[in-house]
Amino acid sequence: MAQRIAVIPGDGIGKEVMPEGLRALEAAAARFGIELELEHFDFASCDYYAEHGKMLPDDWFETLKDFDAIFYGAVGWPATVPDHISLWGSLLQFRRRFDQYVNLRPCRLLPGIKSPLAGREPGDIDFYVVRENTEGEYSSVGGKMFEGTDREVVIQETVMTRHGTDRVLKFAYELAASRPRKKLTSATKSNGIAITMPWWDERVAAMGKHYPDVAVDKFHIDILTANFVLHPDWFDVVVGSNLFGDILSDLGPACTGTIGVAPSANINPEGSFPSLFEPVHGSAPDIAGKGIANPIGQIWSGAMMLEHLGHPEASDAIIAAFEAVLAEGDTTLLTPDVGGKGNTESLGRAIAARL
Amino acid sequence: MAQRIAVIPGDGIGKEVMPEGLRALEAAAARFGIELELEHFDFASCDYYAEHGKMLPDDWFETLKDFDAIFYGAVGWPATVPDHISLWGSLLQFRRRFDQYVNLRPCRLLPGIKSPLAGREPGDIDFYVVRENTEGEYSSVGGKMFEGTDREVVIQETVMTRHGTDRVLKFAYELAASRPRKKLTSATKSNGIAITMPWWDERVAAMGKHYPDVAVDKFHIDILTANFVLHPDWFDVVVGSNLFGDILSDLGPACTGTIGVAPSANINPEGSFPSLFEPVHGSAPDIAGKGIANPIGQIWSGAMMLEHLGHPEASDAIIAAFEAVLAEGDTTLLTPDVGGKGNTESLGRAIAARL
Numbered sequence: 001m002a003q004r005i006a007v008i009p010g011d012g013i014g015k016e017v018m019p020e021g022l023r024a025l026e027a028a029a030a031r032f033g034i035e036l037e038l039e040h041f042d043f044a045s046c047d048y049y050a051e052h053g054k055m056l057p058d059d060w061f062e063t064l065k066d067f068d069a070i071f072y073g074a075v076g077w078p079a080t081v082p083d084h085i086s087l088w089g090s091l092l093q094f095r096r097r098f099d100q101y102v103n104l105r106p107c108r109l110l111p112g113i114k115s116p117l118a119g120r121e122p123g124d125i126d127f128y129v130v131r132e133n134t135e136g137e138y139s140s141v142g143g144k145m146f147e148g149t150d151r152e153v154v155i156q157e158t159v160m161t162r163h164g165t166d167r168v169l170k171f172a173y174e175l176a177a178s179r180p181r182k183k184l185t186s187a188t189k190s191n192g193i194a195i196t197m198p199w200w201d202e203r204v205a206a207m208g209k210h211y212p213d214v215a216v217d218k219f220h221i222d223i224l225t226a227n228f229v230l231h232p233d234w235f236d237v238v239v240g241s242n243l244f245g246d247i248l249s250d251l252g253p254a255c256t257g258t259i260g261v262a263p264s265a266n267i268n269p270e271g272s273f274p275s276l277f278e279p280v281h282g283s284a285p286d287i288a289g290k291g292i293a294n295p296i297g298q299i300w301s302g303a304m305m306l307e308h309l310g311h312p313e314a315s316d317a318i319i320a321a322f323e324a325v326l327a328e329g330d331t332t333l334l335t336p337d338v339g340g341k342g343n344t345e346s347l348g349r350a351i352a353a354r355l
Numbered sequence: 356m357a358q359r360i361a362v363i364p365g366d367g368i369g370k371e372v373m374p375e376g377l378r379a380l381e382a383a384a385a386r387f388g389i390e391l392e393l394e395h396f397d398f399a400s401c402d403y404y405a406e407h408g409k410m411l412p413d414d415w416f417e418t419l420k421d422f423d424a425i426f427y428g429a430v431g432w433p434a435t436v437p438d439h440i441s442l443w444g445s446l447l448q449f450r451r452r453f454d455q456y457v458n459l460r461p462c463r464l465l466p467g468i469k470s471p472l473a474g475r476e477p478g479d480i481d482f483y484v485v486r487e488n489t490e491g492e493y494s495s496v497g498g499k500m501f502e503g504t505d506r507e508v509v510i511q512e513t514v515m516t517r518h519g520t521d522r523v524l525k526f527a528y529e530l531a532a533s534r535p536r537k538k539l540t541s542a543t544k545s546n547g548i549a550i551t552m553p554w555w556d557e558r559v560a561a562m563g564k565h566y567p568d569v570a571v572d573k574f575h576i577d578i579l580t581a582n583f584v585l586h587p588d589w590f591d592v593v594v595g596s597n598l599f600g601d602i603l604s605d606l607g608p609a610c611t612g613t614i615g616v617a618p619s620a621n622i623n624p625e626g627s628f629p630s631l632f633e634p635v636h637g638s639a640p641d642i643a644g645k646g647i648a649n650p651i652g653q654i655w656s657g658a659m660m661l662e663h664l665g666h667p668e669a670s671d672a673i674i675a676a677f678e679a680v681l682a683e684g685d686t687t688l689l690t691p692d693v694g695g696k697g698n699t700e701s702l703g704r705a706i707a708a709r710l
């Protein structure tokens with residue numbers, strides 16, 4: 001039976017990289033005899049907002065909930081819609097309502113891409129960031145008092161639950177246990193953030209009891225970001241709260257040369273709702289419309305989607321395809337962010353051709 | 356009249372770098388005819404805690420409040436006192452009770468220090484992080500519900516005030532206006548943290564009206580950390596909340612090669628209470644006791660203290676002294692973190708000898 005994918009290009013370069021994401025996906029599906037049924041949606045974009053005054057139609061949940069996966073581009077167009085409105089009206093809704101509580105993001109230095117870090121070669125940087133994806137610092141709970149006056153006080157609550165924390169920690173420990181190094185690093189800030197973070201540390205330690213083979217350490221988020229730059233080879237699996245995971249999963253890919261290639265899986269491990277796959281990069285208004293965005297973040301996200309859907313060979317083939325094109329280093333094909341003179345389409349076609 | 360300095364070595368390598376910080380300070384004071392009166396305190400350390408069951412004596416506020424400045428080493432010894440207890444019982448108290456609402460941290464690539472970033476030379480990285488230092492994400496407001504059960508919910512409040520935000524933004528704008536590039540970057544996360552951060556953006560824009568000459572931009576904290584690595588040359592003055600400033604002022608120094616040299620000034624600009632000067636690095640239990648910690652963070656903090664006390668020439672002389680020693684690169688003198696075989700004392704003595 002065909003697996004059903006909801007395709008949502010979104011905004012900005014999302015609309016430019018999605019065709020290349022689909023090109024690779026369809027090539028891999030054809031090669032491995034996978035039946036995919038793609039359905040395209042224009043909502044969850046600021047264009048849709050301009051027309052309808054909202055990011056999503058009222059029946060979005062019903063419309064999407066039975067898909068096997070969602071393939072998303074990027075969302076946000078701050079020139080017309082404030083980011084907190086566009087994001088809370090789309091991506092952050094999906095993550096919460098579909099209970100995609102794991103955000104999984106590989107940070108891997110690829111062949112042919114120069115790291116901004118001196119002397120780092122492919123193989124030196126290869127870890128995962130596991131990010132809590134539904135609660136924590138991302139909240140709209142709180143408010144203002146004495147608004148608009150000199151006495152103004154603004155309060156925002158971070159909300160963590162044992163349910164929400166333990167399940168993502170479990171995922172992170174399982175992932176660490178499945179890897180050769182069996183190492184888990186927890187991002188904390190228990191020296192400054194005095195209630196949630198010491199408690200987070202306790203939950204990390206408690207879950208660790210079930211995984212005696214996994215070596216655990218923890219760093220405060222400030223020095224952890226420093227260590228990403230100074231010692232990226234220290235890390236195997238890094239787990240963090242919603243905010244800390246967000247930061248680390250942009251910084252990690254930056255250390256591997258470009259945000260443009262980094263993929264992200266928003267996973268509901270139980271499969272009760274569709275998982276969502278999207279590049280780490282955003283809509284990038286600064287380069288949108290030029291056709292030069294790197295499509296590998298989208299393509300790699302497609303590979304993660306295929307793996308999630310039970311097709312690891314097809315997933316591996318996509319990864320092998322873009323690694324080969326990068327390793328070859330034909331600058332007429334590559335996008336400018338990785339030192340090329342090509343564009344989104346030339347790179348996307350070269351990758352699909354390998355499949 | 357002598358200026359009175361409270362000297363608090365604290366824990367771990369704090370006790371090792373402080374003597375070198377004082378050596379440089381006293382050498383500069385002698386050379387420029389500055390009268391300093393140093394008073395030493397053993398509190399605000401985990402040793403003190405072990406003896407007294409608290410980090411500070413009851414009369415600490417009275418004892419310290421009339422000093423002209425506080426010269427602090429580092430605090431924290433997690434093996435015996437949990438970090439949130441040692442820090443909230445000392446450094447974070449000082450910052451709040453003495454209303455040191457600006458935390459100012461230069462990030463500058465120094466001669467003779469190799470940046471972990473490929474191809475970056477001294478001059479390429481030279482910016483300030485201005486951090487809000489008294490409120491925001493660092494709070495002990497909140498609590499737990501259904502504690503110890505599967506339904507456990509943990510809540511932590513971020514509290515920002517217009518008073519607290521505007522004054523640090525003003526400091527940051529003034530600093531940017533005083534520098535040749537006149538550029539201010541604001542760290543935000545208004546797309547995810549839905550109440551405080553959009554409001555922070557508004558305050559940045561409102562304050563900007565008074566500084567038409569300053570060019571302002573903003574980045575979400577995730578991509579901002581990435582840009583510290585990819586484009587450190589973009590930045591001139593970066594302003595952030597307590598947490599974001601904390602992260603950026605560890606990451607920035609890491610991009611300049613080592614946390615060990617980075618200084619930090621906790622400033623009460625009105626002078627109603629003493630300001631506090633301390634290295635960015637912590638007590639570093641992993642290397643404490645070996646005598647190999649880099650003393651430059653402490654020494655440079657001393658230079659910032661002299662500048663704050665109205666002695667810019669003495670401050671510049673200290674900076675010139677350690678820059679000269681670093682540029683010379685005599686590895687028998689330098690500490691291991693900057694590629695040497697020397698120790699804390701050899702490097703400290705070499706710097707003092709230049710003064």
Ligand SMILES: CC(C)[C@H](C(=O)O)[C@@H](O)C(=O)O
Pocket residue numbers: 191192222442601635637
């Ligand atoms: C020790 C810790 C509480 C402190 C902070 O986070 O403020 C430190 O990291 C710093 O940057 O001064």
Ligand SMILES: CC(C)[C@H](C(=O)O)[C@@H](O)C(=O)O
Pocket residue numbers: 076087246280282546547577
């Ligand atoms: C766009 C934004 C809300 C989002 C996030 O912070 O989660 C993005 O940065 C990400 O990492 O997916």
